Amino acid sequence: MDKFIIASNGPLNGEIDASGAKNAALPILCAALLSDEPLHVTNVPKLWDVNTTRKLLLQMGCTAEQPTPHEMLIDARPISTCVAPYELVKTMRASILVLGPLVAARGEAHVSLPGGCAIGARPVDLHLMGLEAMGAEIRLEGGFVHAQAPAGGRLKGARIVFDTVTVTGTENLMMAATLADGETVLENAAREPEVVDLARCLRAMGAQLEGEGTTTIRVRGVKALRAAKHQVLPDRIETGSYLVAGAATRGRVRVNKTDPSMLDAVLVKLQQAGGKISTGPDFIEVDMQGKRPLAVNIHTMPHPGFPTDMQAQMMAMNCLAEGVGLIKETIFENRFMHAQELLRLGADIRIEGNTAVVHGRERLQAAPIMATDLRASASLVIAALAADGETFIDRIYHMDRGYEDIEGKFTALGAKIKRVAKLI
Numbered sequence: 001m002d003k004f005i006i007a008s009n010g011p012l013n014g015e016i017d018a019s020g021a022k023n024a025a026l027p028i029l030c031a032a033l034l035s036d037e038p039l040h041v042t043n044v045p046k047l048w049d050v051n052t053t054r055k056l057l058l059q060m061g062c063t064a065e066q067p068t069p070h071e072m073l074i075d076a077r078p079i080s081t082c083v084a085p086y087e088l089v090k091t092m093r094a095s096i097l098v099l100g101p102l103v104a105a106r107g108e109a110h111v112s113l114p115g116g117c118a119i120g121a122r123p124v125d126l127h128l129m130g131l132e133a134m135g136a137e138i139r140l141e142g143g144f145v146h147a148q149a150p151a152g153g154r155l156k157g158a159r160i161v162f163d164t165v166t167v168t169g170t171e172n173l174m175m176a177a178t179l180a181d182g183e184t185v186l187e188n189a190a191r192e193p194e195v196v197d198l199a200r201c202l203r204a205m206g207a208q209l210e211g212e213g214t215t216t217i218r219v220r221g222v223k224a225l226r227a228a229k230h231q232v233l234p235d236r237i238e239t240g241s242y243l244v245a246g247a248a249t250r251g252r253v254r255v256n257k258t259d260p261s262m263l264d265a266v267l268v269k270l271q272q273a274g275g276k277i278s279t280g281p282d283f284i285e286v287d288m289q290g291k292r293p294l295a296v297n298i299h300t301m302p303h304p305g306f307p308t309d310m311q312a313q314m315m316a317m318n319c320l321a322e323g324v325g326l327i328k329e330t331i332f333e334n335r336f337m338h339a340q341e342l343l344r345l346g347a348d349i350r351i352e353g354n355t356a357v358v359h360g361r362e363r364l365q366a367a368p369i370m371a372t373d374l375r376a377s378a379s380l381v382i383a384a385l386a387a388d389g390e391t392f393i394d395r396i397y398h399m400d401r402g403y404e405d406i407e408g409k410f411t412a413l414g415a416k417i418k419r420v421a422k423l424i
């Protein structure tokens with residue numbers, strides 16, 4: 001397993017380009033299963049999770065050419081099986097996103113249950129509830145979800161109310177509804193920009209839907225979808241991670257090829273931390289003017305609230321900030337794994353239930369640490385940049401899942417970061 005060696009750093013200073021959004025690319029690639037005509041996706045990020053999704057589609061019999069590293073041409077016509085096997089699903093929970101498209105377009109799906117992960121149990125009961133409401137027969141057996149469309153092969157429109165806001169649950173059922181008979185209404189739907197981007201892609205494929213980005217999405221089923229081309233929107237969490245790294249190191253970081261309108265809640269917090277924020281149609285810059293960040297209070301919520309995927313990164317900044325910051329995690333039950341590792345760097349963090357109380361320190365001290373999940377790994381890199389000495393971060397495969405060219409982008413900002421491939 002590779003590790004990073006990160007030397008202590010002065011303020012980051014420079015600019016980078018954001019890549020395409022992982023959490024939009026994954027459902028959009030799965031949407032290709034809805035159609036018998038090719039889906040051409042551009043601005044696809046080069047990530048492990050994208051590779052895993054491509055493997056999933058290939059093993060079903062689809063073709064998935066990559067004319068360039070950042071685009072994919074998927075054709076589901078040659079599909080020969082509707083199975084998503086455990087060995088792939090266990091490495092990426094988002095594999096559940098093939099369930100809705102397969103049942104809707106192929107009449108059946110056999111998807112391994114994703115199981116929990118480092119940040120929580122993460123059930124898929126709402127995905128299954130929605131498909132049953134649309135007439136699918138769901139059976140859980142042998143660690144798999146077996147889903148069968150009604151006789152005749154088409155789902156039927158239904159009104160589905162989510163008692164918890166679920167991003168992939170909204171995406172799965174929005175995709176399934178595009179080919180159902182009649183209208184489907186999704187209430188208490190997720191409003192994340194990645195849901196909106198998927199909806200745009202489905203509309204380009206000929207789907208009839210409206211309301212994406214609000215809590216009520218209406219979909220009128222059509223007979224078939226058609227070929228389309230779609231450009232994935234920029235990754236707001238990647239963008240936010242580099243901006244927070246700039247703030248934590250008292251530097252100036254500008255992210256280009258991004259979209260400031262997706263990060264309002266994060267930009268408010270960076271302003272409260274003392275950052276001078278400037279934005280344009282496709283860039284965001286944070287400039288700390290050499291000042292130490294001020295501690296901020298965070299309360300994670302579904303979009304447009306503060307994103308849970310930015311919580312770990314903000315904790316790293318609070319560890320180095322002036323004052324005390326309270327971080328409340330309301331989405332996942334176990335998303336403070338990074339705190340244990342930050343404590344090894346000398347941070348002052350006390351966990352009380354779903355709240356972390358963080359007393360900022362002027363500096364942290366290097367120590368060997370370990371990444372536990374995707375966003376935790378980003379927070380450890382941020383903290384290591386501001387720690388005295390050389391920090392070793394193990395298990396950085398977590399980071400490769402969701403951050404394209406980490407070393408290249410951090411090096412462009414002046415960081416001294418090296419990847420060491422572990423031979424065993």
Ligand code: EPZ
Nearest residue numbers: 023094122123124125126127164165166167168309331374
């Ligand atoms: C998506 O995960 C993202 N992943 C996550 O990003 C993100 O943290 C999360 O949404 C919340 O924003 C992708 O889009 C691929 P949820 P998802 O369903 O859809 C509960 C990253 O770092 N729930 O919105 O799996 C669930 O337990 C990843 O890029 C049910 O109870 O999350 C959680 O408490 C990490 N039953 C809450 O809802 C269900 O059927 C939100 O989960 C589904 C969810």
